[in-house]
Amino acid sequence: MPHRLxxxxxxxLFALPAAADPFPDATRLVSIGGSLTEIVYALGEGERLVxxxxxxxxxxxxxxxxxxxxxxxxxxxxVLSAGPTAxxxxxxxxxxxxxxxLEAAGVPYRVVPxxxxxxxxxAKIAAVGDSLGVPDRAAALSAEIDDALDRAEAxxxxxxxxxRVLFVLSVDGGKIQASGTGTAADAIIALAxxxxxxxxxxxxxxxxxxxxxxxxxxxxxxxxxxxxHAATDADLLASPAIGLTPAGRDATIIRLDGAYLLGFGPxxxxxxxxxxxxxxxxxxxxxxxxDGR
Amino acid sequence: xIATQGLSVRIDGRTIIxxxxxxxQPGQLTAIVGPNGSGKTTLLKAIIxxxxxxxxxxxxxxxxxxxxxxxxxxxxTVLPQASVLAFPFTVRxxxxxxTTAGRPGILGQALGGLPEAALARVDLDGFGPRCYQDLxxxxxxxxxxxxxxxQVWVPVLDTQPRYLLLDEPxxxxxxxxxxxxxxxxxxxxDAGGGVVAVLxxxxxxxxxxxxxxxxxxxxxxxxxxxxxxxxxxxxxxAFGCPLRVGSVPTAPVPFVLPQSLAxxxxxxxxx
Amino acid sequence: MAASAFDPAFPxxxxxxxxxxxxxxxxQAVMILALLLVLAMLVxxxxxxxxxxxxxxxHVLGGEPDPQDATALRDHVVMMNIRLPRMILGMLVGAGLxxxxxxxxxxxxxxxxxPGLVGVSSGAGLGAVGVIxxxxxxxxxxxGPLGIYxxxxxxxxxxxxxxTILYRVxxxxxxxxxxxxxxxxxxxxxxxxxxxxVLVYVATDSQLRDLTFWNLGSLAGANWTKVMASGxxxxxxxxxxxxxxxxxxxxxxxxxxxxxxxxxxxxxxxVAIIAVAAATGAAVAVSGGIGFVGIVVPHLLRLVxxxxxRYLLPASALLGASFLLLADAxxxxxxxxxxxxxxxxxxxxxxxxxLWILLRRRSAIAW
Numbered sequence: 001m002p003h004r005l006x007x008x009x010x011x012x013l014f015a016l017p018a019a020a021d022p023f024p025d026a027t028r029l030v031s032i033g034g035s036l037t038e039i040v041y042a043l044g045e046g047e048r049l050v051x052x053x054x055x056x057x058x059x060x061x062x063x064x065x066x067x068x069x070x071x072x073x074x075x076x077x078x079v080l081s082a083g084p085t086a087x088x089x090x091x092x093x094x095x096x097x098x099x100x101x102l103e104a105a106g107v108p109y110r111v112v113p114x115x116x117x118x119x120x121x122x123a124k125i126a127a128v129g130d131s132l133g134v135p136d137r138a139a140a141l142s143a144e145i146d147d148a149l150d151r152a153e154a155x156x157x158x159x160x161x162x163x164r165v166l167f168v169l170s171v172d173g174g175k176i177q178a179s180g181t182g183t184a185a186d187a188i189i190a191l192a193x194x195x196x197x198x199x200x201x202x203x204x205x206x207x208x209x210x211x212x213x214x215x216x217x218x219x220x221x222x223x224x225x226x227x228x229h230a231a232t233d234a235d236l237l238a239s240p241a242i243g244l245t246p247a248g249r250d251a252t253i254i255r256l257d258g259a260y261l262l263g264f265g266p267x268x269x270x271x272x273x274x275x276x277x278x279x280x281x282x283x284x285x286x287x288x289x290x291d292g293r
Numbered sequence: 294x295i296a297t298q299g300l301s302v303r304i305d306g307r308t309i310i311x312x313x314x315x316x317x318q319p320g321q322l323t324a325i326v327g328p329n330g331s332g333k334t335t336l337l338k339a340i341i342x343x344x345x346x347x348x349x350x351x352x353x354x355x356x357x358x359x360x361x362x363x364x365x366x367x368x369x370t371v372l373p374q375a376s377v378l379a380f381p382f383t384v385r386x387x388x389x390x391x392t393t394a395g396r397p398g399i400l401g402q403a404l405g406g407l408p409e410a411a412l413a414r415v416d417l418d419g420f421g422p423r424c425y426q427d428l429x430x431x432x433x434x435x436x437x438x439x440x441x442x443x444q445v446w447v448p449v450l451d452t453q454p455r456y457l458l459l460d461e462p463x464x465x466x467x468x469x470x471x472x473x474x475x476x477x478x479x480x481x482x483d484a485g486g487g488v489v490a491v492l493x494x495x496x497x498x499x500x501x502x503x504x505x506x507x508x509x510x511x512x513x514x515x516x517x518x519x520x521x522x523x524x525x526x527x528x529x530x531a532f533g534c535p536l537r538v539g540s541v542p543t544a545p546v547p548f549v550l551p552q553s554l555a556x557x558x559x560x561x562x563x564x
Numbered sequence: 565m566a567a568s569a570f571d572p573a574f575p576x577x578x579x580x581x582x583x584x585x586x587x588x589x590x591x592q593a594v595m596i597l598a599l600l601l602v603l604a605m606l607v608x609x610x611x612x613x614x615x616x617x618x619x620x621x622x623h624v625l626g627g628e629p630d631p632q633d634a635t636a637l638r639d640h641v642v643m644m645n646i647r648l649p650r651m652i653l654g655m656l657v658g659a660g661l662x663x664x665x666x667x668x669x670x671x672x673x674x675x676x677x678x679p680g681l682v683g684v685s686s687g688a689g690l691g692a693v694g695v696i697x698x699x700x701x702x703x704x705x706x707x708g709p710l711g712i713y714x715x716x717x718x719x720x721x722x723x724x725x726x727x728t729i730l731y732r733v734x735x736x737x738x739x740x741x742x743x744x745x746x747x748x749x750x751x752x753x754x755x756x757x758x759x760x761x762v763l764v765y766v767a768t769d770s771q772l773r774d775l776t777f778w779n780l781g782s783l784a785g786a787n788w789t790k791v792m793a794s795g796x797x798x799x800x801x802x803x804x805x806x807x808x809x810x811x812x813x814x815x816x817x818x819x820x821x822x823x824x825x826x827x828x829x830x831x832x833x834x835v836a837i838i839a840v841a842a843a844t845g846a847a848v849a850v851s852g853g854i855g856f857v858g859i860v861v862p863h864l865l866r867l868v869x870x871x872x873x874r875y876l877l878p879a880s881a882l883l884g885a886s887f888l889l890l891a892d893a894x895x896x897x898x899x900x901x902x903x904x905x906x907x908x909x910x911x912x913x914x915x916x917x918x919l920w921i922l923l924r925r926r927s928a929i930a931w
Contacts, residue, residue, distance in 0.1 A: 069902030072776045075784045077646050078901030080614035080638065095777040097785040104639035106634060182769065203769060248712070341819055365824025379673035380792075380817045380871030390817070393810050394825030409582060421584030444825065499805030 023108060029132070030082055032071050033090025035265030036112055037062050039128045040088075042266040043137050050148030051082035053093070054140075058267070076101040088131060090114055104271035116187035116264050118149050124265070136229045142264070148269035149191075155284045156193025165194040165277050166217030169204045171236050178207040178215075182241060184262040189221065191268075192275035195236055209241035211242035217247040219279060254278045295340060295369075295456060295487060298412055299348035302332075302339050309335045309510040316369070317504075319454030319487040322479055324498035326491075327508035328532050333491045334374070337460055339358070341371050345375065353453055366395040369456040370444040374464070374472055376437050378425050381405040384436050385421035390413055392442030398447030407446060413437035416473055438474060448486030457481050459490040462490050463497065469560060472551055475501045475563045508533050516519060590875025594870060597882035601655070604889040606653040611893040616642040650786035654892045655885035657851050659781070660798040660843035661876070662884025663805050665858020666876055668727075670812035670872040671836045672734070672745055673922075675866070676793040679844040680747025685855075686725050686756035686846035690763075690842070691722025694772050697763045712793045720797070720845030726752050727837045779852050783892050785905055786850070794846040802844035803876055807847065808836055812873040856909045856914020857884055863921055 023029075030051035037056035040049060046061060053071040056062050071093040079087065086107035087102060088148045099109050112127045114120065130139020156162075167185035169177040178225045179185035180201040190194050197215035198207065207215070220236065226291055233253055242248035256278075260271050276284060280284050294316060301311040304387040310332035317323040325333045337348045341360055342357060342365060348355035352368050361370070370391075378387065388408035391397075399407055415435040420428075425436060438459075457478060471494070478488045479501050492498045498505050498519065505522040509515040509531040515522050520557040528536045542548055554560070610618040620639035623629070629636035661679065668684070679685045684807040695718040699707040706716040730752055734745035767775060778783065810834040823829045827914035847854070861884045862876060867873050890911040898904055 031896050050900070069899075072773065073903065073905070075786060075896060075901070077611070077612040077614045078903060080642060080646075081615060081901045091772050094773070097787045099789070101641065101787060104645050106637050203772070205765070223566060234690040260597065282928040289839055336753035341822070341824055362823055363826040366824065371821070371824040373818075373821055376817050380866065383586065383869055384818065386586065386870060386872060387817075389585065390813055394814060394827075409586075416742070419583070421582065423584065435626065438631045456695070473651070497895060 001131065005156060014267075018108070020127065020130045023110070023131055025085040026132050028083055028085045028090065029058070030068065030079055030084040030086075031088040032074065032093045033088075033112070033114075034058065034259045035124060035263040036088050036090050036128060037142075038263065038265040038267065039125055040132070042141055043125075043129060043132065043134055045134065048132070049174070051085055053269055055259065058263075067197045074098045076105070080107070086110075088112060088128065107172065110133070114264070115157040116184045118146075118153070118191070121145055121264050127159050127184070135192055142292045145266060145269060149272065149281075152269045152272040152276065153191055155273065156280060159193050159280055159284075162193060162195045164197040164216055164246075165189045165221050166197040166212070166215055166245075166278070167221045167238070171232060174235070174239055175238075176207050176212065176239070176242075177204050178212075179204050184264060185221070187264070188261060188268070188271065188275065194219070194275070194279055196247045201222070209239070212239070212241040213244050215245070215246050220253045221261075221275070222253060222255050222259065225258070226253040229255065294351075294353065294454075295489065296351045297340065300339060300350060300353075302335050303346045303347075304335075304344065308511060310339070313508075313513045315340075315506055315513060315516065316491045317456070317487050318455075319449075320485055321503035322480055322482045322488040322490065322501055324490050324492045324502035326493070326495060326498050326505060326531075327514075331508045331531070332511040333508050335438060335462055335511075337458055337489065341365075341369065342456055343457050352456070359395070367443075367450075367455075368442065368453065369410040369458055370395060371457045372438055372439045372457070372462050374442045374460045376433065378381075382403065382425050383421065384412065384423045384425050384428070386411075387425050387436055388421075388443060389437045391440035392445070395444035396450060397443055398450040401549045407443050408439070410445070411442045412436075413459065413476060414442060415439045416470065419454060420542070424452060428483065431467065431470060434462070434465050435470065435474070438477070442477070442481075448481050448484040454485055454487055456487040459488065460495065461491050464493065468549075468551065472554060472557050475562055476557050480561070494551075495528075496551050497525065584656055586870040587872065587875065589869045590872055592877065593865065593877050594875060594882065597652070597879050597886065599891075601882050601886045602695060604886040604893075605651055606654070607893050608654065609647050610648060611897055612642065613896065614638070614642050616647075622873060627726070639897060642882045645787065648791070649788050649791045650783050650892070651889065652791050653786040654783050654888045656791075656795055656798040657847040657854065657887070658857060658884040659881040660847045660884075660886025661804055661857040662861035662880040662887070663802055664840045664843045664847075666873070666880045667805055667808065667812070667836050667840050669862060670716060670808075670815060670873060671731070671833060671840075673818070674745060675813065675863060676859070677745065678856075680853065681854040682745060683731055683751075683753030683854045684723050684730070684840065686724035686728040686753040686760070686845050687726030688719040688845040690756040690760045691718035691845065691900060692778060692849050693760045693763050694718055694722070695777060696778060697767045697771050711918075712789055715849040716793050716797055718845075719849040720842050722756070723841035723845040723848070724838065726756060727841050731833070731848055732836060740782065766908060783851055783906055784896075792849045797846040798843050801839040801846070802881055804835055804839045808832060808839075808872040809877050812836075813871075817872065821908040843903060848906045852905075852907065856910050856918065859921075860914045860917050861887060911929070 001075065006034060018167060023121055026048060028050045029048040031049060032053045034055040034057065037052050038058055041059050049065055050063045051068045052062055054067050054069060055071055066082055068082060074093065076098040084107050084265065085106050089109055091111055091114040094140055103109055110131050112124055125138050125142045125145065129135045167179035168188065169179060178198050180198050180203055182194065183201040183204060185198045197217040236242055237248055237251055256271060256274060260267055296316040297313055300313040302309045302433065309564045315336060325336060327333045335344065338344050340350055352360065386406050388411050390406050392404055397404060402549060406502065410419060415438050417432065417435055417439065423434065428436065443494055445457065448455055459478060460476050466474060475497055479488060504517060505519050506516040507522055507527060515527055515529055523536055523538050530540055599898045609621060616639045620643055624640050624643040629640040631637065665678045668679060669675050681896065692715050695703060695707055695715050699714060708719055712886055730748055733748040734741065746885045764775060811822065811827045814825045819829050862880050865879050865883060869879065892906050895904045895906040
């Protein structure tokens with residue numbers, strides 16, 4: 001099976017040249033992956049959407065669409081029930097068996113590669129635009145976002161002393177799951193001019209107490225999940241290891257919405273800006289002002 | 294005939310029985326007696342294939358080692374000392390297990406009624422629907438006897454005599470049921486089958502057995518008719534206490550021998 | 565006493581009343597459960613988010629759809645490529661898990677033995693995770709030639725290893741101590757879990773994704789490939805267990821007594837362990853871990869028809885299949901168009917049932 005998955009992934013990558021053919025019929029579209037749904041709306045094509053996955057929670061209009069489940073546990077029949085004519089899926093959605101069955105049912109799908117980078121976002125926009133047959137509008141949006149990202153990244157270009165950021169995915173009973181390299185969190189920290197405090201491993205893994213101390217984070221970055229932050233903050237700061245870090249000493253905890261922060265979609269420039277301001281505050285270059293979308 | 298030659302059993306490097314030449318004839322009830330730990334049960338278990346052994350065991354002339362489990366089950370049946378049932382079977386179901394094992398020797402419709410017949414035989418008529426686990430120890434023992442009987446219901450099948458091997462069959466029974474069980478075994482032998490019973494009660498052995506084997510210290514002390522086997526010096530040698538055969542108490546205390554029952558067939562359920 | 569006492573003709577036995585014989589219950593149960601399964605199959609084929617109903621089945625049976633007719637094409641795919649393979653897989657997994665539970669209980673002579681509870685599923689899961697994570701690297705020389713069967717075979721081997729170790733540890737001269745079995749099961753399950761954890765830790769991003777697919781898979785990923793990969797294995801294992809019926813009954817009396825009754829005990833145990841590992845492994849390979857089927861189904865049936873394996877085996881297969889089909893129908897309708905993992909549904913039904921068993925047991929005979 002892994003072979004087939006790998007092949008499918010490779011095939012999907014190669015099947016997406018810069019200018020892919022549009023879907024034969026994209027009037028009823030299901031998009032799987034929050035950033036893709038955001039791009040469809042940003043392109044002004046939101047009317048086409050008939051379904052979304054549970055990670056798509058922006059813009060608010062998207063919430064009115066039927067939720068077809070978690071992007072990694074799609075039910076083919078559930079997707080079919082929305083009556084789609086085309087299916088856009090973010091890389092990593094599946095299971096692949098479900099996508100195969102949907103294709104057999106006459107719903108062509110296209111896998112949009114996920115790359116946590118400035119270029120990756122532009123590539124996503126281009127892929128969505130091509131698939132929906134609106135390459136011109138996609139080009140315009142791409143240019144606009146390219147510009148916004150440039151400006152957001154420029155904010156921190158002159159920061160001399162980069163702050164070390166520890167991205168904490170979850171605190172569960174004192175056990176801290178933190179981001180290593182190769183993740184969306186790692187990428188967004190870099191874009192916002194920070195330095196990921198943990199580079200010893202890839203992905204999200206549990207971090208030992210001593211590793212936390214050794215990581216010396218200046219700032220702790222977390223996802224805003226709603227609810228009682230005071231409790232989690234207390235939980236987090238109660239950890240003796242966190243207490244020994246600069247971030248713990250000053251209780252510097254930044255929270256941003258998860259989809260906003262890690263989605264790598266149209267709002268990422270804003271997220272980078274927000275994060276950069278939260279990291280460096282007033283010390284930022286003046287040119288960062290007034291670029292918000 | 295069940296016959297052993299030079300039979301020895303070692304368990305965990307310890308010799309339990311050695312060089313035993315034992316035999317049990319069809320048509321006879323052969324009792325094995327002896328003190329605790331002498332190797333009585335080990336001898337029985339070697340014969341039924343529970344223990345690895347040196348020497349030779351033959352059942353009706355066939356080498357026991359070459360007999361598959363199914364063939365052996367068609368030649369002999371074993372009543373264990375105790376049985377723990379894992380699941381809540383009814384009495385009838387436990388007995389019916391015996392009809393799917395071995396070769397009852399009964400065919401067709403009659404086979405379906407065999408468990409009832411066997412239950413009646415052990416004086417448990419009407420116990421069929423009871424839950425086995427709710428019975429007393431003595432009743433459970435008799436249910437097991439009924440099951441065991443089903444396995445070789447016809448004592449001689451295709452001219453082959455078959456054998457009932459009983460490991461302390463009466464240990465948990467009252468006197469009436471002790472006599473009953475022994476009478477059932479006796480009847481099986483009288484019908485042409487062979488019976489080997491490990492017994493503790495010397496009086497029952499003397500009363501029902503054709504031949505008695507005395508085992509002591511892992512060796513066969515003697516083997517012969519009750520009169521030949523049960524002598525003062527042999528009992529003293531085997532059990533280490535000076536018993537006197539046939540001696541009545543000198544003081545006027547009551548004593549009860551099973552032999553005092555004039556006609557033991559009267560207490561066996563009739564058919 | 566004359567030979568007549570053992571005469572084959574015994575009028576009492578022919579009177580017709582055989583109190584305590586529950587085989588008629590067993591036969592009735594098998595027939596009723598067969599009907600239930602047909603019903604569950606119809607429910608399974610007619611339930612789903614797409615709104616395709618049973619009438620589509622008749623169109624599908626009519627042959628290939630007109631490629632121009634989108635609705636007909638969709639109905640065809642929903643029936644043939646989604647619901648039918650899912651139904652077959654559900655039946656096989658349900659029957660496989662229920663019968664695995666039953667056979668383990670018979671083998672261990674204990675009603676609490678269950679592939680999920682005593683670590684066999686964890687062992688099978690370790691095998692599956694091993695193939696997903698190492699299949700393209702360390703295990704590539706093996707997974708290459710095995711093709712679509714590699715996941716199943718690895719899960720089978722994992723299940724086989726855990727069952728064998730468990731049996732060796734928990735059984736002394738044919739007797740299984742409940743406490744030892746459960747503790748050994750926990751230990752083996754934890755060990756397999758730890759090894760799985762290490763594999764997950766070293767997994768790359770794309771392997772983690774495959775693991776998630778497998779883990780959350782339930783029956784949603786059912787397709788003909790999976791049916792072809794797991795179906796024959798489970799069907800063979802189920803078939804093999806039918807030969808164990810008398811032996812498992814005899815084993816109720818203990819290994820020694822079973823041997824005296826003519827049962828080739830060592831062979832019986834080997835076949836039983838292999839069948840359990842194969843059925844559990846194949847089920848785990850396609851559906852992740854689905855719990856409680858193996859304990860709930862045999863237990864319920866034992867209460868109704870008694871512990872006779874001649875009827876328990878077919879009845880468990882039928883009820884296990886029906887139970888999983890109905891649980892699956894719930895899992896795909898309750899949050900439609902999304903799906904609830906089926907393990908949550910079976911646990912929601914099985915958990916309380918298991919507690920009820922324990923409460924009943926507490927007042928009944930000790931075990």
